[in-house]
Amino acid sequence: MKNPLDSIWGTIISGLVLTAILYYVVKSVLM
Amino acid sequence: MELVPVLARWLHFLAGIMWIGLLYYFNFVQVPALKAAAADGTAPGITKHVAPRALLYFRWSAVVTWLAGAALLGSNFGSAFMLAKGYAGIGIGAWLGTIMLFNVWALIWPNQQKILGLKPATDEEKNKARRVALLASRTNMMLSIPMLFFMAGGLTHKAAFGL
Numbered sequence: 001m002k003n004p005l006d007s008i009w010g011t012i013i014s015g016l017v018l019t020a021i022l023y024y025v026v027k028s029v030l031m
Numbered sequence: 032m033e034l035v036p037v038l039a040r041w042l043h044f045l046a047g048i049m050w051i052g053l054l055y056y057f058n059f060v061q062v063p064a065l066k067a068a069a070a071d072g073t074a075p076g077i078t079k080h081v082a083p084r085a086l087l088y089f090r091w092s093a094v095v096t097w098l099a100g101a102a103l104l105g106s107n108f109g110s111a112f113m114l115a116k117g118y119a120g121i122g123i124g125a126w127l128g129t130i131m132l133f134n135v136w137a138l139i140w141p142n143q144q145k146i147l148g149l150k151p152a153t154d155e156e157k158n159k160a161r162r163v164a165l166l167a168s169r170t171n172m173m174l175s176i177p178m179l180f181f182m183a184g185g186l187t188h189k190a191a192f193g194l
Binding site: 005006012014018023028030 | 057059114116119120122124166167169170172173174175176177180181
């Protein structure tokens with residue numbers, strides 16, 4: 001599998017996915 | 032009005048815009064420009080005159096951003112980094128920013144020094160440095176997306192978390 005960080009769009013999409021995951025963790029686990 | 036938080040927030044924004052602005056410059060402009068410039072032999076103009084200046088402001092604005100952020104957190108610093116109840120949002124933002132600062136000084140800058148010839152390196156070491164520096168820079172660009180989401184809410188983030 002290609003490293004998503006090799007492309008700008010892969011990097012942006014990875015960042016958005018990470019945001020969603022961390023938002024879920026903060027809202028449901030850490031709050 | 033408390034003067035320290037007001038000045039710290041202002042400085043945090045000013046330095047943060049310079050840091051992340053230069054990060055986006057590297058990823059959106061300089062990396063593709065260097066590829067094009069290498070093809071027509073004009074890359075030395077960028078690597079000699081532009082990149083070292085951009086890296087100077089990049090790495091020091093990262094330090095100023097982190098220090099101003101720490102001053103802004105003030106007595107909330109420990110609670111934020113320990114992700115205490117009510118502090119998890121800004122705490123995640125603070126951790127992401129801290130990881131990004133580490134990447135700048137431990138991975139991007141030392142490898143860029145080899146790439147730009149500021150530190151002696153063989154061709155093989157330079158190739159490895161290019162890969163590490165690119166991935167560290169892209170990692171920071173990826174982390175900047177959630178970092179800014181969590182930072183933008185400051186200590187409350189009422190809309191997103193219902194605090």
